[in-house]
Amino acid sequence: MNKPHIVILGAGYGGMMAAARMQKLIHSNEAKITLVNKNDYHYQTTWLHENAAGTLHHDRSKIDIKEVIDRNRIKLILDEVVSIKREEKKVKLKNQELYYDILIVSLGFEPAIYGIPGLSEFAYSIKDINSARLIRERIEYNFALYTNENKPTDGRLNIVIGGGGLTGVEFAGELINRIPTICEEYDIEKNLVKVYLLEGRDCVLYGYDDSAVQYAMNSLQSRGVEIINDATVKACAEDSIIYEKGGSEHKISTKSVIWTAGTKANSIVERLNLSMEHGRVKVRNDLRSIEDDSIYLIGDCSLNYDENGNVLPSTAQIAMQQGEFIARNINAKIKGKEMAAFLPDVPGRITSLGSDDGIADMFSRNLFGWKAALLKRVADNWYLFKLGGIQLLMKKGKFNMFH
Ligand code: FAD
Structure with missing residues (x-):
């Protein structure tokens, strides 16, 4: 393959992490990389319940994509994905079409309404x-x-x-x-x-x-x-x-x-004619779709299993890990090396019950109350640090325990 065109759809947890890592790993002589997103900002989906309740202003949850993405390295297209034409290896956006060699689909979730009337x-x-x-x-x-x-x-x-x-x-x-x-x-x-x-x-x-x-x-x-x-x-x-x-x-x-009762993959992927289960696309252990070698799916669009065969939940934790993993795997592929298998690392879960209360089970230990709420803050801040370093952490981090 001559210098391949890697197209990443969606700048959520998975897509942003993939782009941020690829810009470091893959040299401009090796591949052209394009990131497509609806908006010029990435948002913290895991903070949206606070925005919806009005306890956190929505601007706090937005991150300007340009603060993270090096546009000398990655082309950013602000447009809406309409469909993916697998046979032609093209993505139809509202305002243009893009040809891809490698497509990473990280378009996130939609609510699942199970046909309930109204x-x-x-x-x-x-x-x-x-x-x-x-x-x-x-x-x-x-x-x-x-x-x-x-x-x-x-x-x-x-x-x-x-x-x-x-x-x-x-x-x-x-x-x-x-x-x-x-x-x-x-x-x-x-x-x-x-x-x-x-x-x-x-x-x-x-x-x-x-x-x-x-x-x-x-x-x-x-x-x-x-x-x-x-x-x-x-x-x-x-x-x-x-x-x-x-x-x-x-x-x-x-x-x-x-x-809030359940999610499924973005409906764009439903029209791809790829194997699906539980509303998400089944992927191989290197995160390629089963039927199409050029399409990789990460985050809430994809269905993964852990080592015991249990379906992995749709979480930001997994989406981020997959974003980083896919960057390393595609880097290996471009350099003619073997691709690896994705192994999720799930140390536990944290659920907030308001800004100063929560529950967590981490490393098989339960935490309750302010300790769990504090842990959630640490996890939120850790993500910001991983994505955009100390600068992004200082700008967007949550340092006040009670907002
Ligand atoms: P997303 O982060 O949803 O990103 C998708 C991106 O694609 C967005 O930028 C979107 O604008 C873009 N996009 C979508 N459609 C188009 C289109 N047609 N054209 C162009 N761009 C498009 N997980 C945890 O691990 N911990 C938590 O505490 C947690 N709390 C949560 C709280 C709430 C309120 C919600 C809703 C979810 C929570 N989750 C949590 C789940 C987590 O947010 C998702 O699993 C995660 O966001 C999935 O990441 P993703 O990259 O697949 O998609």
Whole structure:
């Protein structure tokens, strides 16, 4: 292959890490590298629940791509990917087409709505900066309307979070901490506001052990979150959500449903005609798609297994590792060396329950409360350091324990 063209789609955790490492490893004589992203910024998806709750301004979660990417080395195209034409080895963007020799797809996730009627029309999801901002504004708008209505609409102050996984729980923890401030701002009595967390299983945070789940539930409930387990969401409408529990249907009147129950790969990859499972594309252990040697998938677009055959969760932790790994592997390929197999390193999980509370299981040890919250700050800062060195860390890092 003459100097190959490597195209990276998406500047999320996976894509940014891949680009940042490739610019160091691969010489300009060896390959041309292009990074395509919708926006001129990378965002911290793992902070979006704070932006959505309004406890952290969304500008804090944005990182200017140009601060990390050396544009003498990597061509940055700000455009939207429309489709990938595998047969022609081309990517169709809104404003142009690109030919690739090696394609790295790191276009992230979309909410999975499992065909539940009304969710796509009436529920909100935490997907990116603008969707997080919309949720914050939606909640505030309803508070503002409430105080201005002669006869307030039923459920105007009810906020329903659908899904008690990591995102739903983290969002609930942030939101419930913000409620007193919004109430004060809009002259509303705090006890009129209800935050519900609906979970289909018999407990939130599936996968954590009982003591961690219990800790998280106590923490949220003591601050006023009503957790409803074994609740299967059936439908969502403009003014309500319906769920089934114990064989009967229940309705909560609400104008604010935030759907956090699951993700799938960006729908662009669904149209690639590659083997998929659990809404993601199956990859070989070097992260190439099974059917196409030129296409690599990383982060939430790809489906990986650990050494015990368990599906790896869609996390920033894994996406970053895959980004770094793919840079090394493609560097090896270009230099005519063998590619390696991806081995995930998952020391544990950290879930925040607000800025000063959380749970973590790291290296088979549970941590609760401020210690877990502090660990989460350290992990956030570590990522910034890895991506953009001390400069990015000092600019965007979280050094204040309680925001
Ligand atoms: P993303 O980071 O989502 O990046 C995708 C990129 O592609 C974005 O820049 C996007 O703008 C761009 N893009 C998308 N479509 C197009 C298009 N058509 N054209 C051009 N560009 C496009 N994981 C953890 O490990 N720890 C956590 O604590 C954690 N907390 C989370 C909290 C929340 C609220 C959420 C939503 C997720 C959390 N996750 C966490 C999961 C984690 O954020 C994802 O697994 C991770 O972002 C996946 O990285 P990625 O590179 O695959 O995609």
